[in-house]
Amino acid sequence: MAKLFGNLELVLIVGLVAALAIIGAFASSVVVDANSILRWLHLFFGVLWIGLLYYFNFVQVPTMPAIPAEQKGAVTGFIAPKALFYFRWAALLTVVTGLGIAQVNGYLHTAMSFTGEGAVNLIGTGMWIALVMAFNVWFIIWPNQKKALGIVETTPEQKAAAGPRAMIASRLNTLLSLPMLYCMVSANLG
CATH class of the missing domain: 1.10.287 (Helix Hairpins)
Known part of the structure; x- marks a missing residue:
């Protein structure tokens, strides 16, 4: 075992x-069919993405100040980069599978353009929120975390500024996850 x-x-x-x-x-x-397989994958990648988002915001970030300086390297050098790898790819694959579900079911354009009614516009709202969140992951959180964790070379000033920028974007994603999750579970579209 x-x-x-x-x-x-x-x-x-x-x-x-x-x-x-x-x-x-x-x-x-x-x-x-394609719909059921995409939904299954969408759920898997979504749980991975939001689970890691919550891990960072509820566990890692609040705990870091209490970790002795000589032990922080274990988190910043090994745990955080690995978690960020799965975090960013889960975000991308969640979005791709979600868009695939909408396409297969024929409501992608209607939902994204808010030209439907009720549940279609609700899922469209959730989709746009998820796109903003995925943008934050790839274009704000990840580039700043690379600086904060020393994955890329940067000046001490840039490194010091990068952590708070990544944290604000991550907290914004935590905030946005609540309405996004409501939209996703409440739309109930085929």
């Missing part, structure tokens, strides 16, 4: 095989 659960890639492969077995077992009574 330790060999299985000590290997994340193996756990994910076994999980994928288990999911495919369930999909196969219920394929005769449940529709398996």
Whole structure:
């Protein structure tokens, strides 16, 4: 068991095989199509993205001041860069799969342009919020975190300014996640 659960890639492969077995077992009574597969992937990547957003905002950032200086390097040198890798790619894949769901179901343009009614405009609102959040991840949080963590060379002044910039964008994403999640779960579109 330790060999299985000590290997994340193996756990994910076994999980994928288990999911495919369930999909196969219920394929005769449940529709398996591009929509259902995209929704499944959208949920997975969304949970990963927002889970890491909440980890950073509820755990890592508030805890960093209490960590002794000689131990901070473990977080800034190893944990944060790895978490930020999954964070930014989960953001991108959440957006891509979400847009795919809207396209497959025929409401992408209507939702994005707010030319529908009710639930379509609600999901459009959630989509635009998610796009702003993903923009923040890739174009504000990540570039500033690279400076703050010393991944890229920068001046001491730029490094000092980068952390607060990344934190503000991350907190904005935390704020935006609440209305975005409401939009996503309440629209109930095919």
